[in-house]
Amino acid sequence: YDQAVSALEISAHKLGPSLVVLSACGSARSNDVELAGSLATAFLAGGSAQVVATLRPVSDAGALELATRFYRAGGAADPVRVLAAIQASLAETSNTDWPSFAVFGHDVCPKP
16 A cells, blocks of 8 residues: 655664655755755665655656666666756757756766
């Protein structure tokens, strides 16, 4: 069953898969200046190697378009390069949400 899970629970229970994609509004934001309470930080502390998260609020349509392109282009294998390529292509469209996404993590850009 579905239930709410806090950032503290994610990090404390080591609930971090290797890659997490958070397309919800401001998933990398926190009231803490060090982003300690953000979902992105919680997944990194919970063991995730990489987290794609949003820095600002995004529209459902814009997030869906970016996420769909991300997975279709193989983002799970190379999140940094794929996200950068998608953002470059979306910069030429009416999608205004593309700059809100970023990759956080460890060894985020391994050699191709």
